[in-house]
Amino acid sequence: MAEGEKLIPINIEDEMKSAYIDYSMSVIVSRALPDVRDGLKPVHRRVLYGMHELGVRANTAHKKSARIVGEVLGKYHPHGDTSVYDTMVRMAQEWSLRYMLVDGQGNFGSIDGDSPAAMRYTEARMRKISEDMLADIDKDTVDHKLNFDDTLQEPTVLPTRIPGLLVNGASGIAVGMATNMPPHNLTEVVNGIIAYIDDSSIEVEGLMQHIKAPDFPTGGTIYGYDGVKEAFETGRGRIVLRGKANIEDVNARECIIVNEIPYQVNKADMIKKTADLVNEKKIDGISTIRDESDRNGMRIVYVLKRDAIPNIVLNKLYKYTALQSSFSVNNIALVNGRPEMLNLKDLIHHFVEHRHEVVVRRTKFELKKAEDRAHILEGLIIASDNIDEVIALIRASANADEARNKLIERFKLSELQAKAIVEMRLRQLTGLEQDKLRAEYDELMKTIEDLKDILDKKERRMAIIKEELEEVKAKYGDERRSNIEYAGGDLSIEDMIPDEKVVITISHAGYIKRTSLTEYKTQNRGGVGQKASTTRNEDFLEHLFVGTNHQYMLFFTQKGKCFWMRVYEIPEGSKTSKGRAIQNLINIEQDDKVMAFICTQDLKDEDYINSHYVIMATKNGQVKKTSLEQYSRPRTNGINAITIKENDELLEAKLTTGESQVMLALKSGKAIRFEEAKTRPMGRNASGVRGITLAIDKDEVIGMVAVDDMESNILVVSENGYGKRSSLEDYRITNRGGKGVKTISVTEKTGNLVAIKNVSDEDDLMIINKSGIAIRMAVEDLRVMGRATQGVKLINLKGKDSIAAVAKVMKDDEEETGDLDNEDLMDNGTTLDNIDSEE
Numbered sequence: 001m002a003e004g005e006k007l008i009p010i011n012i013e014d015e016m017k018s019a020y021i022d023y024s025m026s027v028i029v030s031r032a033l034p035d036v037r038d039g040l041k042p043v044h045r046r047v048l049y050g051m052h053e054l055g056v057r058a059n060t061a062h063k064k065s066a067r068i069v070g071e072v073l074g075k076y077h078p079h080g081d082t083s084v085y086d087t088m089v090r091m092a093q094e095w096s097l098r099y100m101l102v103d104g105q106g107n108f109g110s111i112d113g114d115s116p117a118a119m120r121y122t123e124a125r126m127r128k129i130s131e132d133m134l135a136d137i138d139k140d141t142v143d144h145k146l147n148f149d150d151t152l153q154e155p156t157v158l159p160t161r162i163p164g165l166l167v168n169g170a171s172g173i174a175v176g177m178a179t180n181m182p183p184h185n186l187t188e189v190v191n192g193i194i195a196y197i198d199d200s201s202i203e204v205e206g207l208m209q210h211i212k213a214p215d216f217p218t219g220g221t222i223y224g225y226d227g228v229k230e231a232f233e234t235g236r237g238r239i240v241l242r243g244k245a246n247i248e249d250v251n252a253r254e255c256i257i258v259n260e261i262p263y264q265v266n267k268a269d270m271i272k273k274t275a276d277l278v279n280e281k282k283i284d285g286i287s288t289i290r291d292e293s294d295r296n297g298m299r300i301v302y303v304l305k306r307d308a309i310p311n312i313v314l315n316k317l318y319k320y321t322a323l324q325s326s327f328s329v330n331n332i333a334l335v336n337g338r339p340e341m342l343n344l345k346d347l348i349h350h351f352v353e354h355r356h357e358v359v360v361r362r363t364k365f366e367l368k369k370a371e372d373r374a375h376i377l378e379g380l381i382i383a384s385d386n387i388d389e390v391i392a393l394i395r396a397s398a399n400a401d402e403a404r405n406k407l408i409e410r411f412k413l414s415e416l417q418a419k420a421i422v423e424m425r426l427r428q429l430t431g432l433e434q435d436k437l438r439a440e441y442d443e444l445m446k447t448i449e450d451l452k453d454i455l456d457k458k459e460r461r462m463a464i465i466k467e468e469l470e471e472v473k474a475k476y477g478d479e480r481r482s483n484i485e486y487a488g489g490d491l492s493i494e495d496m497i498p499d500e501k502v503v504i505t506i507s508h509a510g511y512i513k514r515t516s517l518t519e520y521k522t523q524n525r526g527g528v529g530q531k532a533s534t535t536r537n538e539d540f541l542e543h544l545f546v547g548t549n550h551q552y553m554l555f556f557t558q559k560g561k562c563f564w565m566r567v568y569e570i571p572e573g574s575k576t577s578k579g580r581a582i583q584n585l586i587n588i589e590q591d592d593k594v595m596a597f598i599c600t601q602d603l604k605d606e607d608y609i610n611s612h613y614v615i616m617a618t619k620n621g622q623v624k625k626t627s628l629e630q631y632s633r634p635r636t637n638g639i640n641a642i643t644i645k646e647n648d649e650l651l652e653a654k655l656t657t658g659e660s661q662v663m664l665a666l667k668s669g670k671a672i673r674f675e676e677a678k679t680r681p682m683g684r685n686a687s688g689v690r691g692i693t694l695a696i697d698k699d700e701v702i703g704m705v706a707v708d709d710m711e712s713n714i715l716v717v718s719e720n721g722y723g724k725r726s727s728l729e730d731y732r733i734t735n736r737g738g739k740g741v742k743t744i745s746v747t748e749k750t751g752n753l754v755a756i757k758n759v760s761d762e763d764d765l766m767i768i769n770k771s772g773i774a775i776r777m778a779v780e781d782l783r784v785m786g787r788a789t790q791g792v793k794l795i796n797l798k799g800k801d802s803i804a805a806v807a808k809v810m811k812d813d814e815e816e817t818g819d820l821d822n823e824d825l826m827d828n829g830t831t832l833d834n835i836d837s838e839e
Contacts, residue, residue: 024175029337032174034181036333036342037354038133038158039165041172043087046076048101049155051126052134062105062123069119078148081119088124089116097168098183098217099476101130111218111261111298112268129476133160139365141358159358161468162476163189163351165333169214177339179332182214182231182239182263187477190469196348197462204233204344211344212484213239214327219260219481220244223324228484231329232344241482243323247310247584250301254310256317258300260481262325267293270322271300277320285313311584355465360455367451370444372416377441379417383424384434386411390421499550504570505579506543506597508768508807513579514570517546542766542807545599552603554631556596556616556653557588562641562684564634567599587637596653603632613656613681616641617664617691617704620648623736624688625679628655643687654706661707663731664692665716665756668699669746672738673731676706690737703756713784715759716744717767717794719802720751724791725759725782744791755806763808767795770804 034041040048050072056063069084077084090096092104095111106122109115116122141159146152158164169183192210196202213228222228223240231237241262248257261267271291277283285308292299304313318324331342335350342350383390393410397403404418413421427433454460501517545553549568556562563586571580582594596616601608612628624642631639644650654660656676665671672692679689692701705714710728717723724744731741744753759765761780768774775795782792797803 028174028177028339029334032172033177033179033332033334033339034165034170034172035157036165036335036340036347036350038160039163039168039170039333040158041170043077043079043083044091044101045158046072046154047084047088047091048126048130048134048158049137050076051102051124051130052137056125058103058126058128058131060125062103062125065104065106065119065122065124068124075152076147076154085116085119089122092124095218098215098481099129099162099167099186101127101133101168103127111266113266129162132472132475133158133162133164135159135161136358136362139362141361141365157354159362161355161472162186163193163348166211166347166351170333174339177332178330180328180330181333182327182329183216184211185215185478185480187473188212188215188480190473190477192344193348193352193469194466196345197352197466200349202345207344207348208232212480214329214482215480216241216263216327216482218263218265219483220262222482222484225484225486227326227329231331235329235331235341235343235346237329239327239329241325241327242318242485244483245314245317245323247314250303253306254304254308256302256304256310256314258302258323259298261298261300262322263327265322265325267291267298267300274302274317274321274323283313283316283320285309285316307590309583309588309590312587312590315587352465355468356461359461359464363451363454363461367448367455370448370451374441374444374448375414376417376420377437377444379411379413379420380424380428380437381434381441382411382413382417383407383421384429384437387429394422499548501546501548502567504543504545504547504553504567504599505541506582507579508542508766508805510582510594511579512570512582512585513573513577514549514567515573515575519575541809543597544809545597547599550602552600554598554600554614554653555582555586555594556598556641556650557592557638558595558644558649559589559592560640560642560644560650561588561592561638562631563588563594563638564603564631595650598653598655600628600655603628611657613658613676614641614653615656615660615662615676615679615704615706616653616688617651617662617701618642618644618648618688619651619700620645621664621666621690621692621694621701622648622688623662623664623679623691623704624686625656625676625681626684626686627681630684640684643685645687651701652704654704656706657708659708661710661728661733662691663705663707663714663756663758664701664740665703665743665753666692666694666699666740667702667752667754668696669718669742669744669753670695670740671714671716671731671743671756672736672740673728673733674736674738675733678736693737693739695739702753705756705758707758709758709760712758712760713779714743715755715757715765715779715782716753716791717755717803717806718744718746718750718752718791719754720749721793721795721797721803722750722791723782723794724789725779725784726787727784728758730787741787743787745789750791751802754803757806757808759808765794766807766809767803768805768807769795769797769801771798771801773801776809 030042032041038045051068054063054068054071056068065085065088068088069081072084073081088102089108092100092102092108094100102124103126104122104124107117108122136159137155143156144153145156147154165181166184166189167186169181171180172178188211192207195207195210213222221242221244223242227237227239231239243258243262244260245256245258248255261270271289275289278286285305286302287305288303290301292301304310331347332339333342390407393406394403397406400422403422407413407418407421408415502514503517504512504514506512547567551567553565553567553570554562565585573579588594598614603609609629609632610627613625614628614631616624642650658676660676661673662676663671663673682688707728712728713725714728714731715723715725744750746752759779763779764776765779766774766776777794
C-alpha cells in the first residue's frame, strides 16, 4: 500500500446500493428521459446544438455526418460515436419522426430495417424546424452548464418554439422506469395550446376537441378511442394501430392492398412473418404476397385465393400479424429534473410555462441591450451638440485615458459614454450622421417602452407566445396522417360523431351504404326516393331504413348468427354509389349468408331493449321470440341468435313490441296468423317453438310478416307469376303450431308460393325472375280479393321461367310503374312490363 493511503472497510451491500442508485439517477436524469420543455434527451439536444455551433443550418450546404458526430463527441457527448450517429440518423428518417429535425443526404436506412450507410458517406444539415427549436438561444433565454471537461458551455434545454415532446413523442428505457410518448399533429397541438392559453381552466376533454389523437409518421388507423382518451386523461393508455388496407381487383383477382403500416413496424419482418403464417396454414385465403413499394410510396399486395372472402382474410391479418399492433403510452418526462407522469394538460402547461420564461428572458435581454445602446447614444448626442469643445478637449489631452477623464468631468458622462466618444470616427461629425443618431435614439426609446410594457403585462407575453405559435403552425402545420376509427373500441363516442339522420339502403344482392338524409329531396308524402342509385346488374335496392348515426343495425344469417354494427360504421356512399358488400363488413362464414336486417334505437337504453323483441322464423316452421336485450352485447365474430336444427335455416327476423301478429306462409299455399303473445320470450341459444305444422313432405316456410297495422293487406305471390292481395281480416287468428288456412289455391298453373309481404297502396313491388329479368309494379294497381282465390297474373313468364324473389320497395313518385329503376338492373335488356290482370 502506498504511503499515506489507508483502507476503509465497507459493507458490499451498502456500496452496491449507493453505486446503483447513483447510476440509475444518472440514467434517469441525463440519458434516457426527455425534458418536458423541449422534448429532447441530452443526446438529441447536443446533436442539434453541435450543428448550430458548426453552422450547418437549413440554408447552408450539407456537411459530412462524421464531421458533425466528431463535433458533438469532442465537445459535448463523451459516449460512443454510434450512439450519436444513430440519434442523428433517426432524426432524419420520415418513418421515425413525425416532424424530422435533420435533413439527410445519402442512405439513411429504410422502413424495412436496412442500416444507414457509414457516417463517412452520408451528409446532413439542420431542417428549418430545428432552427425554430434553437431560435433566440443566444439571447440568454436558457441556462447553460459546463460540458464534461468544463471547457465549454452547453444549453440545459433549448428555447424551442416547437412543442417538441407532443409533436415528435419520445421513447426511452431508464432504470426502474421507461417512457413511450406518441407523436401528434402540429396543427392540432398548436390549436390545443392556444385554447389552453385562452382558458387555463380548460379540461382534458376540452383540449381533446383540438388534439383528437396521436398522429403517427407512418399514418395508419387508430382503431378504437378509449385507449387514446385514457392516455390523454391519465398519461397511460394502450392505442391500437392498424395498417390502412383496401380491397381491390388486380388482374381479375381480389387483392388486399396495404398502403400504410402501424408505427415502428418493420415492413420486411411483417411480410416475412405473414408468409410464414400462410405456409403454416394459420392464415388461409392468401395465394401470394408481393411488396410493390417504391419511391412513390408503400404498396404491399396480398393476392387472395378465388374462394376467399377478403374481409375475413383482412381480419385474420389484423389478428395474427403486425398489421395491427398496439402503442402503449407512458408519458414520463423530466419536470425540473424529476421524472413525472403527465397527462395532456400537464404537457401543454409545462410547455407554455417554458415559452413564457423564454419570452421574459429574451425581453429582458433585448431591453438591457436597448438600454445600453441608448445610454451610449445619449453620450454621442451630447458630444455632437458640443463637438468643437469635445475636439479641443481631446486634442489637448496627452493620451486616451486623460481625454476620457476630462470628458467625464466636463459633461458628466459615464465611463462607457466617454469611451464611445473617444473612439468616435470622423465621419460621425457630418450633419447627416448626427440626424441619424437622434432618429436611432428616438426609435430606441419607443422600443424600450414597448419592452417594458411586455415585462409589465402577462397578457402581452401570452399574446406573443400565441403569435409565435401561429407562425409555427403556418410554417410547418399539415394534415393528419393517422385517421381515427372511433368505433373500433368499446367506448361510446356519441360526442365525436354527429347524430344526423341518414338513409341506410341494402340492395337485393347484399350491398349496403348509408347516405345523409339531406341528399334525398322530400317528396309529396315526405318519403325518400332512390331513383339515382346505381347498383350492379340484376340488382336493386330492397331494404331502406331512415335512421340516425347512433342507431344500430342487426344482421341475422341463415345459420342463426347475429352480427351487430353501429349505423356510423356502415360505409358512407353518395346517392349514386353502389355501397359495400355486407359480406366484407362482418365476420361471416363463407357458406353463410345474411337473411334479415333490423335497424334499432339505442341498445344501451334499458327501457327500449326490454320492451322490444326479435321474432324469427325458420324454413321448417320454427318461430322464436327473444328480448332485444339479449342482443345488446355484441362480439366481433357474431353471437348465436337461434340454434338451427339439422336441415333447417333461418328465414326472417323482425323487430316487434310484443303486441304484433305473426303470419307464416308455406310453399304449399297455406298460411297461419297468430298473436305474438302466444310465443314466450326465450334465450339466444334456444331453437324456438313450432309456429306452423308442415303437413306434407318437402313443404317449407317461404316467409314471415309481423303486422302492427291491422289495416294493412297481405300479398302472396306464386312462382308462375300469380299474385293476390287480400285483407288481413280474411285470415282468422288461430293458435300457434296449427296447419294454417289456404292463402292461395296452389295448382300446376300457379306453381308453389314463393313470397308473402304485408303491403299498402304506398308500396311498389319488384319481382325478379330466375332468368334475371326484373319488373317493378305498383301495389295500388292490384285490387283486394278473397283469400281462397288463385289471384291474378302479375307478369307473363316465357318458357320454363319462374319467379325467384319478390321484394317490397319504396314507391318513387317520379317513376312510372311497371318500368325498371334504371337499365342497370338488366343483364340482357329485355323487360316484361305488361301486367296481365285477368283472373
